[in-house]
């Protein structure tokens with residue numbers, strides 16, 4: 493039906509309906525961490541289920557097992573599996589394995605959050621690479637095997653231009669000695685969205701043992717400046 497064939501009441505109704513669709517109010521803001529509900533980065537609704545208690549001295553593997561949401565776990569395991577298969581050094585394999593952990597806590601600026609959560613426990617190179625995958629994923633580098641992902645056209649829309657702070661971080665990273673470490677996170681990320689691929693944390697247990705300084709008190713209880721971030725994942729239902 494053409495617009496001019498509608499009565500003004502009908503036009504108002506149609507407008508209201510299309511506005512409702514556009515502004516369909518989610519229960520939480522879009523940047524919320526996926527452990528807290530809301531939507532996945534691609535916009536799929538997240539089902540909140542009761543959580544098992546964590547052991548008193550949680551390890552990194554406990555977070556993979558009991559707190560990180562399943563779709564983030566399979567994505568990170570697939571990306572690390574791709575890195576391992578292609579013969580990457582252990583630093584890069586571990587960076588791929590951990591690059592999106594913060595999506596569970598906050599989706600906004602997740603690369604920065606993850607780098608900060610990990611800084612006390614991994615090499616500077618690994619946390620640097622994870623921090624900068626945030627900016628690099630918006631910029632193609634065909635020579636390194638990274639094209640702008642089609643997924644981002646769906647998530648951010650056609651012709652999306654990242655914020656100036658993201659472009660500035662990208663330009664700075666381009667000149668850095670660890671540019672390729674961060675770039676490879678984005679490359680292996682492209683091979684990590686296969687819903688049918690079965691993956692396990694087992695092949696990475698030794699690498700975690702060698703490259704991740706697990707605090708003996710448990711993540712969240714070691715008094716580090718980022719312990720509260722891990723505790724927020726341990727106790728996501730605490731009202732204050």
Ligand SMILES: [Fe+2]
Nearest residue numbers: 591592602625
């Ligand atoms: Fe990411």
Ligand SMILES: [Fe+2]
Nearest residue numbers: 567591592681
């Ligand atoms: Fe990712």
